[in-house]
Amino acid sequence: MGVLHYGTDSKPIHIGDRALAHLKMVIVAKLRRQESFTVSWQHPDEDGTGRSTIWLHPSIPIRFEFDEPVAPELNRAWIEELAQSANALGGITLVAEQVGADVDDAQTDLADTGETSVPVG
Template sequence: MGSLYYGESTDPIHVEDRALAHLKVVISTKLRRNESFTLSWKHADPDPSGRSTIWLHPSIPLRFVFDAPEAPELSREWIEALAHSASSSGGISLVEEQVAIS
């Protein structure tokens, strides 16, 4: 389980390593372009049920921390889906990876 540290908060946002690796690519690309957007997710156990949204802006500190020492293989389809949602009015909604079955 990886962690995303946002702003000055010392409380991490816990995200599974593979999902966090994909988010890092999309978020880094958007922020490098000076684009602001939202990121929303459903709370995972043991947090109380619900969902959260944060506003991501290039001036706000952001740190990605991964548990696994090796980076996972990335899915172009998942990155494209996350990037598409990042450009929408609703921002990125962190959803499970959709695996195409042939």
């Protein structure tokens, strides 16, 4: 289980390593372009019902922490889906990865082009 730390005194946000790796690609691309945006997710069942949204801004510290020492292969379709939602009025909505989607080593390609949504928990 990965952790997203945002700001200096915020509560850690627990996200599965695979989802966090994909989300990281989108967030880094947006922040690199000095863009502010929101990220929203549904709370995991063990935390009860509800949802949360955070406002991301390039001047606020962010840290991605992963349990797994090796980064997973990335799914280009999932990253593109997250990127499309990032550019929408509502910001990124973390959605589950589609089963059967092609897994691709998209990390280098997407980071270079600036291309950039899953229940958390």
